């Protein structure tokens with residue numbers, strides 16, 4: 054049975070090469086990411102240090118200022134999921150004793166770490182340092198504790214980012230993070246690389262970040278157009294790829310967002326929708342805001358369930374896990390440490406429920422959405438706790454109906470296509486029915 | 501619309517265990533219902549349910565025609581049911597004949613087994629005559645499937661025929677289990693048009709002197725009805741297997757919408773609907789027009805759905821419909837937490853081994869199912885007034901009692917609606933959508949026509 058499964062998985066693996074539709078920016082993005090994996094494979098041979106760190110609260114500019122290469126374990130896990138390899142890695146981790154209830158990113162990553170390979174099949178260098186930037190999710194800490202067991206030689210540095218329990222960032226919170234950056238993180242990186250921090254280099258990187266962020270926000274906000282030229286969730290995960298990973302502050306990163314912006318501007322001018330797995334989505338029947346990460350193992354199938362109904366995702370919260378740029382934040386090269394602190398404090402994972410609720414309600418209004426869907430993933434306690442409460446509250450505030458679907462990030466056992474499809478279909482039909490005012494009043498018959 | 505034809509609208513609900521069809525007229529009145537537990541293929545199941553619903557519809561039209569006739573009205577109460585019985589009698593006999601053929605085909609060379617089967621089936625034939633004799637109390641319930649009626653009879657008779665060493669009970673019953681599938685998967689070509697005249701004749705014959713007096717008039721009423729055959733204007737499909745229905749996408753509606761609208765049609769005060777079907781449990785909130793405002797359903801795990809009770813029934817060697825009444829006898833409910841379908845059997849055996857009584861275990865199982873439904877209800881936004889319970893499990897008295905108790909505990913006073921034909925809720929909703937679709941199309945056509953004239957007037 055398992056043999057059979059891996060064979061069929063291998064088959065689909067080849068198919069993943071054509072799995073997602075290609076726009077020029079997507080090809081470019083793919084090139085960037087796979088180039089990064091290539092660079093990583095040879096990093097140690099070149100004498101370059103490798104630091105593992107998380108997407109939310111990542112300090113990419115700081116790492117790049119030290120010429121260190123970042124590795125993002127969640128990205129590896131989701132890439133493995135899209136390539137249909139995660140199932141086997143998760144099984145591997147469960148054999149090691151990790152419970153079914155542990156976040157599947159973690160298990161996928163641990164299983165993968167044992168192979169010494171990354172998601173593209175290239176060699177994955179062990180970490181020289183585990184830089185834990187702790188933003189909101191407790192699992193982050195446990196995850197790195199496990200990685201420390203896997204890689205006992207890795208240095209560990211921890212940045213503790215206070216949770217926005219009251220929905221605001223105070224000066225004390227910022228100072229606290231800045232202090233850690235100066236007294237803990239930078240000295241450790243200096244020790245690791247044997248170099249002093251070059252502040253001018255850091256400022257240069259932050260400057261480029263800010264320009265790319267400007268373009269990214271322009272692209273994400275283009276979802277306000279009718280028709281929307283982008284899919285701000287399924288397409289969005291590609292758009293955020295470079296800036297959330299190793300390319301913030303780089304020339305390639307900046308270039309990517311220019312190309313992307315031009316591409317989207319072209320679609321706006323031509324009044325075209327985004328390209329989906331089913332082709333261009335020009336006839337948009339439902340404008341939807343989505344909360345929660347996508348399912349990666351059936352990413353294409355999941356997207357198709359929206360596209361086939363003519364549903365376009367105009368905005369999403371997942372595309373903000375690595376930064377809430379559309380609420381005004383930009384990296385500020387004049388205050389490097391303060392800006393990095395603000396960045397970490399403002400990540401979506403670090404927000405409390407009222408802030409998240411307010412944010413989604415605002416998206417629904419600003420993007421003139423017909424509805425919003427909560428995709429609740431079994432893995433992620435940080436995201437999933439309270440989602441039903443949020444749903445009710447957003448419905449109340451906006452008057453548009455919320456939909457609720459459940460699956461997982463990269464554990465293929467938790468994606469029940471029939472169940473998800475059934476709920477989505479019902480949800481879209483519900484919007485349609487409400488729009489038409491029920492297609493005439495209901496006729497009443499006796500029981 | 502042709503003057504000759506009688507326009508009607510059909511809803512089909514292709515469920516995981518049964519397929520239901522409802523036929524309504526242009527006013528939204530239910531004319532007929534059909535249901536089958538055939539599961540061999542969706543097209544066939546759909547066809548069986550539809551044709552049954554049409555027979556039922558024609559029957560009810562005939563009843564109305566009789567009632568409307570000044571002379572026949574006085575006899576409608578006798579003729580209607582008797583005609584219906586006559587139809588069902590025929591259907592039963594046909595199914596029995598198929599069962600016999602298929603049992604004997606499966607019995608192999610063993611003489612003793614063949615003899616036992618023949619004897620059992622002969623006795624069932626006798627029972628069939630008695631069942632449809634029209635004597636009070638002897639009538640078979642309409643809601644029961646042939647499988648359940650015949651199964652119960654067969655098992656009882658088989659007990660008498662079995663002999664410990666030579667002819668084990670299991671061998672005899674084993675043949676039935678296979679043979680019944682054949683019966684269920686054979687299309688039923690018992691049409692109203694082809695059989696009504698003969699059935700009415702027979703009924704009138706048995707009606708004695710009065711039958712002679714009204715014969716001409718009754719047959720004329722039937723002929724008139726047959727001259728205006730029902731024509732399906734529009735069909736809408738729904739249910740678990742809806743994607744497999746031979747309908748275009750525009751004619752498919754999600755079961756959530758259909759259940760919401762169907763429940764509203766049955767009980768206009770409905771605000772919350774709970775549907776526990778074979779494969780899933782749904783909690784639906786609707787507004788005053790039956791429009792769905794929110795819903796929740798079970799996740800990929802089907803624990804606590806109707807199938808669970810099915811497993812329990814199999815495990816206890818009981819018919820599904822016997823579970824509830826047995827649980828009602830409980831005096832000391834056993835606490836059961838798991839509603840996992842896969843472990844249902846193991847859980848049950850454990851409890852029995854501990855010496856618990858069957859009825860007490862069953863009462864616990866019913867409560868466990870409803871507890872799970874309660875959590876889905878809570879997620880959907882709670883239980884509003886009025887509250888309508890639908891789906892196969894709504895026919896189960898123990899489930900209803902557990903639900904009533906838990907609603908009162910958690911939400912206070914709520915009016916609980918359960919229609920005796922609740923299993924048809926989804927199909928009814930689908931039929932109403934079919935009607936609305938037709939009305940929308942008519943309105944659009946009217947508007948287009950209106951626009952033309954307007955333009956012409958302008959020019």
Ligand code: SF4
Pocket residue numbers: 156157158159190191192193402432433434435436462
């Ligand atoms: S639990 Fe959620 S936020 Fe935490 S690591 Fe897993 S996916 Fe990320």
